[in-house]
Amino acid sequence: AQTVTQSQPEMSVQEAETVTLSCTYDTSESDYYLFWYKQPPSRQMILVIRQEAYKQQNATENRFSVNFQKAAKSFSLKISDSQLGDAAMYFCAYFYGGSQGNLIFGKGTKLSVKP
Amino acid sequence: DAGVIQSPRHEVTEMGQEVTLRCKPISGHDYLFWYRQTMMRGLELLIYFNNNVPIDDSGMPEDRFSAKMPNASFSNLKIQPSEPRDSAVYFCASTSGGGSNYGYTFGSGTRLTVV
Numbered sequence: 001a002q003t004v005t006q007s008q009p010e011m012s013v014q015e016a017e018t019v020t021l022s023c024t025y026d027t028s029e030s031d032y033y034l035f036w037y038k039q040p041p042s043r044q045m046i047l048v049i050r051q052e053a054y055k056q057q058n059a060t061e062n063r064f065s066v067n068f069q070k071a072a073k074s075f076s077l078k079i080s081d082s083q084l085g086d087a088a089m090y091f092c093a094y095f096y097g098g099s100q101g102n103l104i105f106g107k108g109t110k111l112s113v114k115p
Numbered sequence: 116d117a118g119v120i121q122s123p124r125h126e127v128t129e130m131g132q133e134v135t136l137r138c139k140p141i142s143g144h145d146y147l148f149w150y151r152q153t154m155m156r157g158l159e160l161l162i163y164f165n166n167n168v169p170i171d172d173s174g175m176p177e178d179r180f181s182a183k184m185p186n187a188s189f190s191n192l193k194i195q196p197s198e199p200r201d202s203a204v205y206f207c208a209s210t211s212g213g214g215s216n217y218g219y220t221f222g223s224g225t226r227l228t229v230v
Contacts (some may be wrong), residue, residue, distance in 0.1 A: 042206065045221035059230070091158065096216070098167045103148075103157040103219055 003025045004094050006106035013082045014114050020067075021077045021109045023092030030054075034068070034075045035097040039108070040088040048090070051075065079111075087113045121207050121222035127230055130195045133195040138207030139188055139227065148219060149182055149192050150206040158206070197229045 003026045014018035020098050025034070036048040051059045059066050065081075067076045078087055092106040120139040128134050140147045148163040162172040167184045175182070179198070184190040194201055204226050208219040 033218075037218075037221075043224045043226075044208065045224075046221075047218045050218055093218075100161060102163075107157045113199075 002104055003095060004027075004092055004093055004104050004106040006092055006109050007040050009107075010110045010112070012112045013079070013086075015082055015084060017082055018078060019082055021090050021092075021111065023075045023077070023081075023106055025073050025075065025092070025094045027073070027094065027096065028029060028069045029096050031096075034066075035050075035093040035095065035103070036064070036066070037091040037093060037105075038076045038086075039086045039091065046090075049077070050068065059083045082113050084115060087111055116146055118160075118220035119209050119220050121205075121225050122201070123225060124223065126225055126227045128197055128227070130198055130229055131196045133193065134197045134227060134229075134230075136192040136205050136207075136227070137189045138192075138222060140207070140209030142191070144209035144211045144220075145187075146210045146212075146219075147184060147190050148208040149190070150208065150221075152204040152206060152224070161192070178197075187210055194227075197227075197228045200228055202229050 005024045013090055032053045034051045038046045038048050049059050049061045049064050051066055060066050063080045067079045089108045089110050091108045094104045122137045145166050149161040150158050151161055152158045161174045162182045163170055164184045180194055182192045204224045206221050206224045208221045210219045
């Protein structure tokens with residue numbers, strides 16, 4: 001069974017600095033998708049970034065980028081120039097289309113941003 | 116588009132009462148998902164629909180839980196009778212084509228408290 005592990009329950013970063021959130025996953029598939037979702041105190045789940053496993057190039061979205069290591073089954077999120085609004089829970093998620101649409105989430109990392 | 120719309124935002128009910136949670140997916144999305152979020156178990160998929168048909172309800176915890184999707188623009192999740200351990204945040208999400216490219220769009224969730 002596919003699993004997603006986020007080993008850091010909580011992280012903290014100083015405003016304007018860079019932080020990296022870790023995620024590992026377990027799968028026997030070769031074609032799949034990975035996502036990072038942000039959940040601020042408002043509770044809304046917001047898609048931050050996605051990565052297609054068959055693409056070697058790491059995805060980037062403005063201040064957010066990923067380090068995708070397929071062989072190591074690692075998918076970390078880097079947030080550059082951290083802002084107070086980045087404070088939230090961050091969830092790593094794995095999707096394999098063959099499973100008819102099941103998106104599997106990690107337990108999340110709570111990120112605090114210090115002014 | 117207004118996004119995925121869930122109601123109510125908060126629900127407090129007494130043990131034994133019936134609870135109904137509602138969801139309006141994004142127009143044109145053919146997949147709809149119900150997730151439950153708790154501190155202990157994280158985000159769990161309860162059930163999902165494709166073109167209004169339930170595809171996988173293996174995540175529904177007990178027979179007290181039921182979900183329907185009578186048409187493409189509405190789904191509800193019912194708990195009858197409710198119990199304190201059902202207290203959680205319930206999310207509805209939708210996507211098109213199995214979610215392989217864009218991830219899922221989530222609603223703002225319903226926080227259910229059963230006392």
